[in-house]
Amino acid sequence: MTIKKYIPPGLEQPYNKSLMMKDLIAGLTLFVMLVPQGMAYAMLAGLPPVMGLYASTIPLIIYALFASSRHLSVGPTAITSLLVFSGISSISEPGSQDYITLVILLALMVGTIQCLLGVLRLGFIVKFISPSVLGGYTSAAAIIIGLSQLKHLIGIDLGTYFQAHHLLIGIGRELTNLHGMTVLLGVSSIIFLVILKKINSRFPAALVLILLSSLSVYIFSLQEKGVQIVGTVPNGFPSLSLPTISLESVKQLIIPAVIIALLGFMESLAIGKTIADKEKYKLNPNRELKALGLANMLGSLFQIFPVNGSFSRSAVNHQSGGVTQLVSIFTSLFMIITLMLFTSYFYYLPSAVLAAIIIVAVYKLIDIEQAKFLFNVRSIDGWSWIVTFFVTLFVGIQWGILVGAIFNFCLLLARITRPNIIEMGYLEKEQIFRDIKRFPQATTLEDLIMIRVDSSIHFANISYLEEKIREFLYLKPLANMIIIDFSGVNDMDTPSFEVIEDLKEQLKKEKDISMFFVGMKGTVRETANKLGWDRKFNEEMNYYTIEKLLENKKIKVSTSSDKNHQTPYMYYI
Secondary structure: OOHHHHOOOOOOOOOOHHHHHHHHHHHHHHHHHHHHHHHHHHHHOOOOOHHHHHOOOHHHHHHHHHOOOOOOOEEOOHHHHHHHHHHHOOOOOOOOHHHHHHHHHHHHHHHHHHHHHHHOOOHHHHHHOOHHHHHHHHHHHHHHHHHHOHHHHOOOOOOOOOOHHHHHHHHHHHHHHOOHHHHHHHHHHHHHHHHHHHHOOOOOHHHHHHHHHHHHHHHHOHHHHOOOEOOOOOOOOOOOOOOOOOHHHHHHHHHHHHHHHHHHHHHHHHHHHHHHHHOOOOOOHHHHHHHHHHHHHHHHHHOOOOOEEOHHHHHHHHHOOOOOOHHHHHHHHHHHHHHHHOHHHHOOOEHHHHHHHHHHHHHOOOOHHHHHHHHHHOHHHHHHHHHHHHHHHHOOHHHHHHHHHHHHHHHHHHHHHOOOEEEEEEEOOOOEEEEOOOOOOOEOOOOEEEEEEOOOEOOOOHHHHHHHHHHHHHHOOOOOEEEEEOOOOOOEOHHHHHHHHHHHHHHHHHHOOEEEEEOOOHHHHHHHHHOOHHHHOOOOOOEOOHHHHHHHOOOOOOOOOOOOOOOOOOOOO
């Protein structure tokens, strides 16, 4: 490994003062975003707000040194914070020292899992969680986050529920206990953030809101009137310490750790790849896994909770002109200075304001339009979204992603075991073969069956192919010839060849039906030859196109009297 691998991405190229100023400005911009977001997401995770600032220091530097992305901004995020809370609050009291200890251990475990996946080059496994599942999960999680923050926004007690119906019931039950001043502060904070966002999206509205609300609490002594405030925020940088590890704790945290590790990587890779494609550079998924893993592992030595790439901050980094990962290092340095000198100014910060920041941030994650789009294009993808959404919303966020992934995997297995197998007919005018179900006007012959297989053939779906062939024969009892087009078959295993060979010989012996194979690709033909098909069925598999076979057998599916007419080859539809 060369020293070049430890240079922040983007610095491999010539770097000058002009580029450094761009990175510095982008770093300051992210810092302004990260202060309120970090504190708010720590509160969402059931932690002291200062831990959000801790999580915005060392992990950023570590990630910058090992990443391949030049623009990804790492730190606390809303959904990861909710996963932390849901994974640990059931076994420990949120905010307690035991809870904090478990969260730090969770960060270590998440980082270890990500590093192992990166070292073993297993980054591809996140591809098994489809965008439709992730979309449904994200939308439902955003709703749960918003509902869970109402307790801070309007000053009521909702307990530690993570199901929408329980939260809604709790809200209804506590409506008579609303705290008027907290409601006024929380609602006005949301209005302030939304309006300023529309006027100028680059204006640091959240930071200004923190300053104004803290000043208001201080001047009018609102904490004495029942408004909850952050209170004392420890001054200084967290000391280096090893996370407390026990076998029992590891067992309790393994499922949340795996979920956070995978989802955090997926979220990071999605935004990182989007920006990398725009900027014309390549992202290395396995390197990203290792960088995120090291950020969490080493960060756990400094009292952090799990971090990953942020959609909003990465987009702002890109829009602000950041060109290298020095942006993350600058952001981290600004945060360290804040921890050393300015944490006392957060004492009067109202919890309702942090809740408002969270609600406004997660609102844009709710994407119901995606479900409508998926149903319009392909309903099965829409159902993946719906199943994940409702399980996440009403059963729990950890179950949501698991059930969604399993549901989608079952759909994948169904497609693998029941591939598209169609009977073709001939369209006179277009002189092409088409699926007779889609084009019922296509011409067919009672004694000829032409089949196209649009999938690799293997032990899991060969029985389905055999069933379909027998089904076609049942519908055409006069058939004496079957043509199977293999042009859509990229691979075929040994058991499948044996089944087809047995079926071919059985049909020939019992019903005098001939079976031909056309359009075999090289890889399929090589396997067939090794099984002796080139000797046993040389004529039956010696045709590369349907037209050659039909011409050789003097079979016409056209009613045309044109002497120059040629039976055409099949085209994919």
